[in-house]
Structures are given as C-alpha cells and as structure tokens.
Amino acid sequence: MQKSVMSRLWVFAVWAVIGLFLVNLMGLIASVVTSSVATRWLGTWLPAGFTTRWYFAAWDEFQLDDVLWVTFQAVGAVVVLSGLLGVPAAYALARREFPAKRAVMLLLLLPLLVPPITYGIPLATVLYKAGLGGTLTGVILANLVPTVPFVVLVMIPFIEQIDPRTEAAARVFGANIFQMFVHVLVPMLMPGVLAALLLVLVRTIGMFELTFLVSGPGSQTLVVALYYAVFASGVRAVQSIDAMAVLYMATTLVWLIIALRFVNPTQIVGRGKRSVT
Amino acid sequence: MSAVIERRAEGPTLRQRLAARGLDGATLLVLPCVALILGLFIYPFLYGLVLSFEPKDGSLFGNYVRFFSEPFLYGTIVKTLRLAFPVTLLNLLIAIPIAFRVRLLRRQRLLTTLLVLPITLGTVLVAEGMLFYFGPQGWFNRALMAVGLLSTPVSVLNGYWGVFISLVLTGFPFTFLLTLSYVTGIDPSLENAAATLGAGPAARFREIFLPLLVPGLAITFCLSFVQAYSVLPSAVLVGDPANATRVISIAAYQAAFEEYDYSMASAIAMIMGAVQLLVVVAALGCRSLFYRGPAAGAKG
Amino acid sequence: MTVGRTTFKQLHLQGVRREFDAFTALKGLDLTIERGEFIALLGPSGCGKTTALNCIAGLLPVSGGRIMLDDRRVDTLRPEERGFGMVFQNYALFPHMTVRRNIGFGLRMRGVPKPELDKRVDAALAAVRLESQAEKLPGQLSGGQQQRVAIARAIVVEPPLVLMDEPLSNLDAKLRLEMRQEIRRIHQSLGSTTVYVTHDQEEALSLADRIVVLRDGAIRQVGTPAELYALPAHLDVADFMGFRNRVDGQLVGMEGEDALLDIEGTVIRGRMRAAMPGKAAVAAIRPDDLGPTDDGQGIPVRVEAVEYRGRGFHGVGVTASGTELHFASPRPLERGATIRLGADADRVLVFGDAR
Incomplete structure (x- = not known):
C-alpha cells in the first residue's frame, strides 16, 4: 500500500x-x-x-471573595436543581409512551436550539418585572433554562439502556415507585447523573450571556465580572485583569479535568444532537 | 402506598385506564420540568412578543418599523450574517478533512481534549487572551516579524477580523467535535465495501461519506451558526462594537440595558430569533433532500 | 486501474503474516487456491480467519509474505485495485442507495457504460431473485434479502475471487439453511472462486470443496470435508468436527491397524492419528458413535442424565474418575444406573496428549 x-x-x-x-x-x-x-x-x-502580587491585587480590586462565593452558590444551586428536575423527567420520557410526549420533547429542545441572547432578553425583562432581576435567584432561574433540558437529553439514552426488567423486578418484590427510584434506579444511574451534572457545572461556570443579562452588582459570577473588568480595562492594571482571567481559567479547568475522567469530550458539545437527528 | 389494585366487576379502574395510555405516577415526573420551561422560556418569549408590539410611541408595529427604517439598526442583521456565515462555513470546511484524519487515530482523546479547552474557557476569556496575543507587541506579531513574514505588526483587533478570529477559535472545536461524532458514526465496513468494489479515496468520499454526512453536517451547520450568530462578548471586546461589528445582539442589549426600552429590545430579540429560524429552516430544508437514516447499515 | 482480469489459475498465499502491535494474528500462512474452488476458512473466533480474508482483500496490509495471483503480486495493491468481490458479515450495504444502485456500484466505479450496466444489474438481481425489490432502500429489506443484495453486489463485477466473511451469522437458523443453498447454487452457476470464512463447521462441510482449519493464526489442517470429518489430523480439528468426548488414557500397544488405549483400566481400540506408544494419549469420540454395549465390554459409567431426542436418546455418563461422556442410546436408561459404553474402533481417534 x-x-x-x-x-x-x-x-x-x-x-x-x-x-x-x-x-x-x-x-x-x-x-x-x-x-x-x-x-x-x-x-x-x-x-x-x-x-505574584497581581493575584492579591485582583483579589482586592475585584472583590473576588464575593464573586467566587456568588459563583459557587449559583453554580451549586443550578447543578442540584437541574439534577432534581431533569433526572425524573428523563426517566418518565425514557420509560413511558404518553400522548403529549413529542410535544414535551420539542419543548425541551427549544431552549437548546435558541441562542441564550435571544431568549435571555425577554427572560431578563420578565425577571426584572417580577423583582428577581439582578438577584442571585434570578441568575439561578435563568441558568436552569438551558441546563435542565440538557440533563434530560443526556440522561434519556442512559436510562433507555438500563433493562426495564430490573425495575419490574423491584416492583414485583414490593417496592413502590419512590423506593424503586431510591434503591434501584439512582445507584444504577449514578455514573450518568454524575457525568451530566459535571457537564452542567462546566457549562454554568462558563455561561456568560444569561448571567450577564440577568445579574446585578451583587450577583455577578466570575465570567461576568471578568467581562466587566476587560470591558472597563484602562481603569485597572492589565496584569490584575489577567490574574483574574487565570483564576477563572483555573476554576474551569479543574472541573473540566474532573469531567473528562467521566465523559467523552464530544459529549460536551453533543447537546441534544441525538434528538435532532 | 400499597400496590394492591382494587378489582371491580365493571371493568378497569380510572387508574388502570390512564396507565394504559401511559399516564401513571412516573409520567407525572415530567411535570416540574415542563413547568419550568413553560414559565422561564415560553412565557417570557410570548411576553416579549406581546411587549414588542407595545412600543413607547403607542403604535402596533412602531418598533419593527423603526428597526427596518434605521440603517443603524437593520444594518446589524447584515453585519451579524457577514460574520456568522463565513465563520461557520470556514469552520465546517476545516473540520471535515480534520475529522477524517483524526478518525483514523487510535488515541483521539488527547487531541479532542485540547480542542474542548476553548469551548469551556468561553468567548470572554478567548477575547481577553486575544487582546494580548494578537496585540502589536504580542507573540503573534513578534513571531511573524521574527521569521520575516511581516515588516510591521498587523492589527487584527478592534475590527471585523478580530471577531472573526475569536469566533473561529471558540467555534471550530465545537464544529469539529460534532463533525467527528458524525464521521465516526459511519460504519467503517461501508468504506471497505466501496474499496473492494473498486472505489478510490475520492470516489469513496463522494459516493459514500458525503451523502451519509450531509444530514449531520446540516445540523452541525445550524448549531455552529447559532453559536456564531449570537456572539456578544467578542464583538464588544475584540471588535468594533460601534461600527463594523455592531452585531444584532449588541443592538438588543443596548436597547434593553442602556436605553431601558424593553419593548424595543424584545422586538430586536424577536427579529433575531426570526432570522436565525430562517437560516436553520433553510439548512434543514437542504438536509431533507438527502438520505436520512442510520448510517451504520442494518444495525441502526 | 483495476486488475481487470477475471480469470486466473491459482491464488497463492506465501508465508502471509499479520501482526497487530505485539500480537501476531497470522503466523505465516501458506495456501494455494485453485480457480473455481470453494474454500472455507474454518476456526473459532480469534483464530485469524477474518484477518486472513482482510489481507487477501487488501483491507489490512500484510506484515510479511506475499499474495500472488498466478505470477502477479497483489498484496501491494490497494483494495480498489485488486478487483475482488467481498461480502461482509454485517452486509455493509450503502444505506442511501437503492438495491439497484448498490448492486451497480462496482460497475459504475469501473466505468461500465449505462446500457451494459443495466443489463448486468438485471441479471444479478435475477440471480439472487430480487427483481421486485430493485428500487427499495436496504433498510426496507429483511436480513435475508439484504444478504442477497450483498452477494449480488459482489458477484456482478464478475470478480476473479469472491471473499465472504461469515455472511450467514446474522441470520436465523431457517434462513441460514436457505441462504447456504443459495450461495452454493450461485457459486456453481457462475464458476467463481470463493473464499468463505466461518466458525460453523456444518456450513463449512456443506459448502466447501476444501476446508482450511485455522487455530491461533496457523493452519491446522487442509482437506476435503469428507477427509476432515472422518480423519481430523489434530485434536483441535476433531473438536471442530464434533468429537465432543475427549477421554484421557495411556497408549498401551498396537494390534494390526488398531491402537490399544487404556482408559481407567478398560482397554478400547481406536485409530491412531498422532500418538506415541507408552505415552499419554487422548481418545476423541463423537457422541453419536458412543453407545451402551451388551457384551460387558467398554468403559463403565454411571448415567447422570438422559434426554429424549426424537430418533433416540442422548445420555450423559460419568466415569469413575469423573470424566463426562456424551453418548447416544436407542432405548431409555435409568438415571443412576451403571452401564458400559463402547464404540467401533474406526470411530475412535487416538491423539497424543495435547498438553
């Protein structure tokens, strides 16, 4: 040859x-x-x-302790809520055939196909009207819009590959739906849930647009704070902005490396692709 | 809750009849999720749609008339498409040959991991890094001048090409990984079969891979286009947000958060969504002209 | 650019080797295939039979040795230049092309003019009896129909050599029998040369003119189905040919043609295949050839299980040392009964100890 x-x-x-x-x-x-x-x-x-002084400077100038705390709270809440809302829904969609199933699937697909800026502006408008604009709650709610459907779409194929007879067996041995979920399904689903939630974590840390549109002075996450710092560059020393950028990079990379131990890199972009085809 | 089901002579209970249609306790698990999307996605969208028809001047179509009569506003559509189309096409055209090469590698993971980096770092960090790297004193210009390719530093920042490069840097990995997953999804024995039947590399690509890939590539195009289309941070940070790279998302953002005209902002967001929808429908329309089924032969 | 020659006298494999990193899949294969022959490569999974086929097809480069078509070297050619036809295990039909276009693919690649192409595709469709399915996509066909398309696609170019990689393994038992006859019929009507890979000895026995038994990347035995069935040269081959019972013993002597083997104190007679007197040896016997004796001769066993098998009974007995023996019995037997099992001397093969 x-x-x-x-x-x-x-x-x-x-x-x-x-x-x-x-x-x-x-x-x-x-x-x-x-x-x-x-x-x-x-x-x-x-x-x-x-x-190394720029790191200390950045920490003080940008109140990074506050920003990191907000980021931690927002990301933590988004991860937990996405899991709690997304996994049961994925279970229902993977296991049951019901009349409105196609409509529900389409509904879940939409937030992944429409860019965040497009729906972020009306969403921000509504949140501001409801008094949630600029609050941590608003940031969390806005971030749930893409992450919950993402968890559902990642989990559906994962649940489908688990033999339904396992659940049937649990039911036969007298477990009700709740017990079956806790004792049988959750342990079997754990690897998939972990992978999906890690991806949610990485994506939420990096989610700029939605957080940018919804957050206020006290509810900025790291990536938004970084944007404002770069946007207003000239006011601060360039090096301290870079120090902040490195801190942001480090936070993302740590989780990315952890995530990559559990998932294939293509999964990070492969959101909802399966359902579109 | 007891699992005992009351048996009545008349026939199945309501619960049994509902369960037969797929509605039981488990199905209800989908409700919180649906409620969330309805409340935080569909409702705001509809609210925005209604709001866009309630402009400050009181007329029904005031915002839309204004948008399409001011070059400063309607020009943003052209500017956005002038960035998003070439970037998406370029990314796709580079991604296909590279995916075909990487497909043959046994250790793809390191490369794919490196390529995931810019996706997770996000547009903000890439823009921030570009300010340095492509700046007049940055390593990019220094290196090109050192090897004699340039005599004076080339300025890519603060203009069309700055945004273009940032979109390639963040968009290419995304396009590539999607393309790779489609390319590797094609059963390799199809290529072998074509080879034993006398098809050379070019014929195999033309006759087998391309027709099987087009549907996936159309979807890749759509998803990549959406990414490039909704560019905001890099258009502001490394572009010329007042002029050459005043993309439609900047116009929407300014209407909402600088002029506090939520009605106008919603109108722009709706126009943005409509344009994007047109492109996606067109791309998927091309896709429906091709074979759309499992690319793995009989196994599906 | 294709070989373009549809006839040849002999295909030679000369010391064909194939290595994957540290693993050697083929340890120097030597084989000559005559024109018009149907050759089956038989062996368990991992024996290198598919590797051998892929090397002949050009889908895997050889690590050493040569493949010659008469006096022309072909192992340096790319698969598309060899002009062989191949049928894949999963059919590998192009899912986006109709049956007609699938079958015509090879002809189009060879630049055959349209009228002739249509004529030949029609003939191929008729040969596999799929005229009515010509405009369907492969996904709309049943497994057996897909298989026939795959065969038609390979033979329509009239290749000097047709390669088949376990083409029947994805079909159910009934369809497998039908397709077996179909493949045999097509082979005979076209007079093509076929190399057929399988792990199913029944398939190999019923289809092939000659069988090549492979094990661990090397040839164990080459012969006609009758030769292999009656007198396997190696214990592995016997294993494949249905000699399910393997009993350890001591070779105690010869008596004319017969080898005398001492099994747990009982001497039985067998055909010597490859064993040394005075050494440990193994007797291989098919369950159908082993049965209860009435003359008090034979190996004593305790009956463990008896199953009804229509024409008779299938029994499992255990010898004093715990070896399980499968045998056939014309009459039902009591579980737990002690009987003696024997076989005709020419149905017992005596091999040297494999260990």
Missing part, C-alpha cells in the same frame, strides 16, 4: 491546520498566564520580571 505524493501532501496540510490552531490557542492562553505574573511587560518577548 504505497502512498502517493498527493496524499502525503494532503495529510501534511491537515496536520498543519491542526498544529496552527493549537499553537495559536496555546500561545493565547500562555500570553494571559505570563502577563498575570509579569512585573512589567512592554515590547519584549518576555516580561522584565515575575511577581
């Missing part, structure tokens, strides 16, 4: 594109990291010296 010159060139070109992409991506990330520990960095390859 000899390869022609053309096919060798083609393979080379494909790898060159991958390489170019990754080099620029890594360069970009490295720029931010380098800048965050730079004393002074003007017109040279590398900064004049290194320091």
Whole structure:
C-alpha cells in the first residue's frame, strides 16, 4: 500500500491546520498566564520580571471573595436543581409512551436550539418585572433554562439502556415507585447523573450571556465580572485583569479535568444532537 | 402506598385506564420540568412578543418599523450574517478533512481534549487572551516579524477580523467535535465495501461519506451558526462594537440595558430569533433532500 | 486501474503474516487456491480467519509474505485495485442507495457504460431473485434479502475471487439453511472462486470443496470435508468436527491397524492419528458413535442424565474418575444406573496428549 505524493501532501496540510490552531490557542492562553505574573511587560518577548502580587491585587480590586462565593452558590444551586428536575423527567420520557410526549420533547429542545441572547432578553425583562432581576435567584432561574433540558437529553439514552426488567423486578418484590427510584434506579444511574451534572457545572461556570443579562452588582459570577473588568480595562492594571482571567481559567479547568475522567469530550458539545437527528 | 389494585366487576379502574395510555405516577415526573420551561422560556418569549408590539410611541408595529427604517439598526442583521456565515462555513470546511484524519487515530482523546479547552474557557476569556496575543507587541506579531513574514505588526483587533478570529477559535472545536461524532458514526465496513468494489479515496468520499454526512453536517451547520450568530462578548471586546461589528445582539442589549426600552429590545430579540429560524429552516430544508437514516447499515 | 482480469489459475498465499502491535494474528500462512474452488476458512473466533480474508482483500496490509495471483503480486495493491468481490458479515450495504444502485456500484466505479450496466444489474438481481425489490432502500429489506443484495453486489463485477466473511451469522437458523443453498447454487452457476470464512463447521462441510482449519493464526489442517470429518489430523480439528468426548488414557500397544488405549483400566481400540506408544494419549469420540454395549465390554459409567431426542436418546455418563461422556442410546436408561459404553474402533481417534 504505497502512498502517493498527493496524499502525503494532503495529510501534511491537515496536520498543519491542526498544529496552527493549537499553537495559536496555546500561545493565547500562555500570553494571559505570563502577563498575570509579569512585573512589567512592554515590547519584549518576555516580561522584565515575575511577581505574584497581581493575584492579591485582583483579589482586592475585584472583590473576588464575593464573586467566587456568588459563583459557587449559583453554580451549586443550578447543578442540584437541574439534577432534581431533569433526572425524573428523563426517566418518565425514557420509560413511558404518553400522548403529549413529542410535544414535551420539542419543548425541551427549544431552549437548546435558541441562542441564550435571544431568549435571555425577554427572560431578563420578565425577571426584572417580577423583582428577581439582578438577584442571585434570578441568575439561578435563568441558568436552569438551558441546563435542565440538557440533563434530560443526556440522561434519556442512559436510562433507555438500563433493562426495564430490573425495575419490574423491584416492583414485583414490593417496592413502590419512590423506593424503586431510591434503591434501584439512582445507584444504577449514578455514573450518568454524575457525568451530566459535571457537564452542567462546566457549562454554568462558563455561561456568560444569561448571567450577564440577568445579574446585578451583587450577583455577578466570575465570567461576568471578568467581562466587566476587560470591558472597563484602562481603569485597572492589565496584569490584575489577567490574574483574574487565570483564576477563572483555573476554576474551569479543574472541573473540566474532573469531567473528562467521566465523559467523552464530544459529549460536551453533543447537546441534544441525538434528538435532532 | 400499597400496590394492591382494587378489582371491580365493571371493568378497569380510572387508574388502570390512564396507565394504559401511559399516564401513571412516573409520567407525572415530567411535570416540574415542563413547568419550568413553560414559565422561564415560553412565557417570557410570548411576553416579549406581546411587549414588542407595545412600543413607547403607542403604535402596533412602531418598533419593527423603526428597526427596518434605521440603517443603524437593520444594518446589524447584515453585519451579524457577514460574520456568522463565513465563520461557520470556514469552520465546517476545516473540520471535515480534520475529522477524517483524526478518525483514523487510535488515541483521539488527547487531541479532542485540547480542542474542548476553548469551548469551556468561553468567548470572554478567548477575547481577553486575544487582546494580548494578537496585540502589536504580542507573540503573534513578534513571531511573524521574527521569521520575516511581516515588516510591521498587523492589527487584527478592534475590527471585523478580530471577531472573526475569536469566533473561529471558540467555534471550530465545537464544529469539529460534532463533525467527528458524525464521521465516526459511519460504519467503517461501508468504506471497505466501496474499496473492494473498486472505489478510490475520492470516489469513496463522494459516493459514500458525503451523502451519509450531509444530514449531520446540516445540523452541525445550524448549531455552529447559532453559536456564531449570537456572539456578544467578542464583538464588544475584540471588535468594533460601534461600527463594523455592531452585531444584532449588541443592538438588543443596548436597547434593553442602556436605553431601558424593553419593548424595543424584545422586538430586536424577536427579529433575531426570526432570522436565525430562517437560516436553520433553510439548512434543514437542504438536509431533507438527502438520505436520512442510520448510517451504520442494518444495525441502526 | 483495476486488475481487470477475471480469470486466473491459482491464488497463492506465501508465508502471509499479520501482526497487530505485539500480537501476531497470522503466523505465516501458506495456501494455494485453485480457480473455481470453494474454500472455507474454518476456526473459532480469534483464530485469524477474518484477518486472513482482510489481507487477501487488501483491507489490512500484510506484515510479511506475499499474495500472488498466478505470477502477479497483489498484496501491494490497494483494495480498489485488486478487483475482488467481498461480502461482509454485517452486509455493509450503502444505506442511501437503492438495491439497484448498490448492486451497480462496482460497475459504475469501473466505468461500465449505462446500457451494459443495466443489463448486468438485471441479471444479478435475477440471480439472487430480487427483481421486485430493485428500487427499495436496504433498510426496507429483511436480513435475508439484504444478504442477497450483498452477494449480488459482489458477484456482478464478475470478480476473479469472491471473499465472504461469515455472511450467514446474522441470520436465523431457517434462513441460514436457505441462504447456504443459495450461495452454493450461485457459486456453481457462475464458476467463481470463493473464499468463505466461518466458525460453523456444518456450513463449512456443506459448502466447501476444501476446508482450511485455522487455530491461533496457523493452519491446522487442509482437506476435503469428507477427509476432515472422518480423519481430523489434530485434536483441535476433531473438536471442530464434533468429537465432543475427549477421554484421557495411556497408549498401551498396537494390534494390526488398531491402537490399544487404556482408559481407567478398560482397554478400547481406536485409530491412531498422532500418538506415541507408552505415552499419554487422548481418545476423541463423537457422541453419536458412543453407545451402551451388551457384551460387558467398554468403559463403565454411571448415567447422570438422559434426554429424549426424537430418533433416540442422548445420555450423559460419568466415569469413575469423573470424566463426562456424551453418548447416544436407542432405548431409555435409568438415571443412576451403571452401564458400559463402547464404540467401533474406526470411530475412535487416538491423539497424543495435547498438553
């Protein structure tokens, strides 16, 4: 099986594109990291010296303790609520055939197909009218809109592959639906639930648009605070913004690495794809 | 709750009749979820729709008339599409050959993991990093000048190309991973079968892969387009938000949170949704011209 | 660019090797296939039979050795240049093409003009009796019909060699019998050369002119179905040919043609296959050839189970040392009864101890 010159060139070109992409991506990330520990960095390859003081500066200037606490509360609440609402719904959709099932599926698919900005603006309007705009509750509610359907759509195939006879057996041995859920289903579903919720976690930390539209001064998550910092750059030292960016990156990466132990990378983007096809 | 079901002579109980139609305790589990979407998605959408027909000037179509008569506003549609279309197409065109190459690798995980990075980092961080990396003193310009490709730094920031690059950086991984999952979903024995029947690499792609991939690629196009289309942070941070990259989401945001005209903002959001819907319908329409079934042969 | 030659005299595999990282799937295969032959590659899963087929097809590059079509070397050619026809285990029909387009695919790739293409596709459709299904998509066909499309698609290009990879394993038992006859009929009517991979010895016995038994990437035995059935050369082959009972014993001597084997104190007679006198040996006997004796001779066993099998009874007995023996009995037996089991000397094969 000899390869022609053309096919060798083609393979080379494909790898060159991958390489170019990754080099620029890594360069970009490295720029931010380098800048965050730079004393002074003007017109040279590398900064004049290194320091960690920007991290302390960023922590104070941007009230990162508050921001991180808000982020933690918002993300935690979204993860727990998505699980509590999404998993039972996924169970019903995976196991029962009922008249309005197709309509329910479509309803769940919509928030994933419409970009957040499009529905975020009317949603923010409604939340502000209800007095929830700018509050932590508002941020949590807004973030549930894409995450609950996401959990449902990830969990449906997972539940479908569990043999229904296991549940039937539990029922035969006298467990009611609730007991069956707690003692039989939840342990079997745990790996899937864990994967789905980790993905929700990573996505919620990075969810900019909805949080941006709904949050107020006291309810900004890290990514929104970062946006405002970059937007108003010039007011603060660039390095402290970068320090904040690195902190944001670190939070996301930690969870991403944990998530990748349980899920295939394609799952992070493969939201609802199965149901569309 | 006891599992004993009362048996009556007349026939099945109401509970049994409902259960026969698929309605029992378990089915009710779907209700909280449905209520959430109705309350936080459908209701706001309808509310926004009604609100958009109640502009400040009192006329029914005031907002829409205003949008389509002011170039500053209707121009945002063109500006958004001028960014989103080329970016999505470029991403798709690069993603296909790369997915075909990566498909053959036994260790895909490292590469796919690296590619997931920009998706999880998000547009804000990528924009922030671009300010440095592509800046006049950034490593990008320095490297190109060092190898002699450039004599003066090229400025990509604060304009169309800045946003374009940021959308490629965050959008390509998404497009690629979706494409990869479609490409690997095609049964490899189909390619083998075509090869034994005398089809060379080009013929195999044309006759087997392309027709089987088109439906998936249409969906990939839609989902990637939606991502690029709703760009907000990078259009502001690395673009020219007052002019060349004043995309439609900026117009909507400004109406809502700078002019506090929620009615106008809702109208813009509705127009935004309508344009996006048109593109998605068009893409899915092309898809319906092709075979749409399992690409894995008989196994499905 | 295809071979384009539909006739040849012999296909030679010369020391064909295939390695996957540290694992050797084929340990130097030597085989000559005559034109018009139906060859079955038989073996358990993992024996390398599918690897061998993929190497012949060109879907896997060989790690060593050569594949020659007469005096032309073909193992360096890409699959599309070899011009062989192949039928895949999961059929691998193109799901987006009608039956007609699926069958015509190979001809289109060869640039056959439309009128001739249509004529040949019609002939192939008729050969597999699918004329009425020509415009359907594969997904609308039953398993057996899909299989026939796959066969038609492979043979319509009139390839010098047809390769079949367990084509019947996805079908139910009744359909399998029908398709077996169909494959045999098509092979005979076209006079093509066929290499057929299977793990089912019945399939191999009924279809093949010659059977190649593979084990652990090496050839154990090559022969006609009758040769393999009556006189397997190796214990593994015997295993495959239905010699379910394997009894350990000591080879104590020879008497004319017969080998004398001492099994737990009882001497039985058998055909020597590959054993040394005075050494440990194994007797292989088919359950159908082993039965209760009336003359007080044979191996004593206690009857453990008896099943009704229509024509007679199938029994399981246990010897004093605990070896299970399967046997046939014309009459019902009491569970727990002690009987003696014997077989004709030419139905007992004596092999050297495999361990």
